[in-house]
Amino acid sequence: MVVIDKEKSDVREPSKLPDFALIEKSASFQGLMKKKKRFLVPSILLFLGLYILFPLIISYTDVLNTSFIGDISWSWVYALGLFIMTWTLVTVYMKKAAEFDRMAEETLKEFNYEEGHNQ
Numbered sequence: 001m002v003v004i005d006k007e008k009s010d011v012r013e014p015s016k017l018p019d020f021a022l023i024e025k026s027a028s029f030q031g032l033m034k035k036k037k038r039f040l041v042p043s044i045l046l047f048l049g050l051y052i053l054f055p056l057i058i059s060y061t062d063v064l065n066t067s068f069i070g071d072i073s074w075s076w077v078y079a080l081g082l083f084i085m086t087w088t089l090v091t092v093y094m095k096k097a098a099e100f101d102r103m104a105e106e107t108l109k110e111f112n113y114e115e116g117h118n119q
Contacts, residue, residue: 018113
């Protein structure tokens with residue numbers, strides 16, 4: 001059986017493809033997934049929680065209508081904080097993603113598969 005990669009228009013033998021079921025069961029892959037979930041779940045909850053909380057607070061309470069400095073209300077401070085939080089999460093995620101990519105490459109190397117070399 002021959003597998004055709006439509007994106008690169010080349011033909012590869014299936015024996016050169018990694019055994020994804022075996023990789024999925026490996027300790028290194030399980031560690032990678034555990035580490036990703038430990039980072040992503042709290043990050044997503046924080047992001048969505050604070051973004052959803054903002055319209056709820058400004059719609060149903062007057063808490064953020066009080067003055068922060070002069071004519072600037074706490075609503076503006078909260079909104080600015082959301083932008084800062086977003087950029088911070090993006091920066092942290094980019095650094096973590098590089099670590100996750102390195103871990104994924106190491107996992108594939110354990111199974112004698114390196115992207116770009118076996119294709």
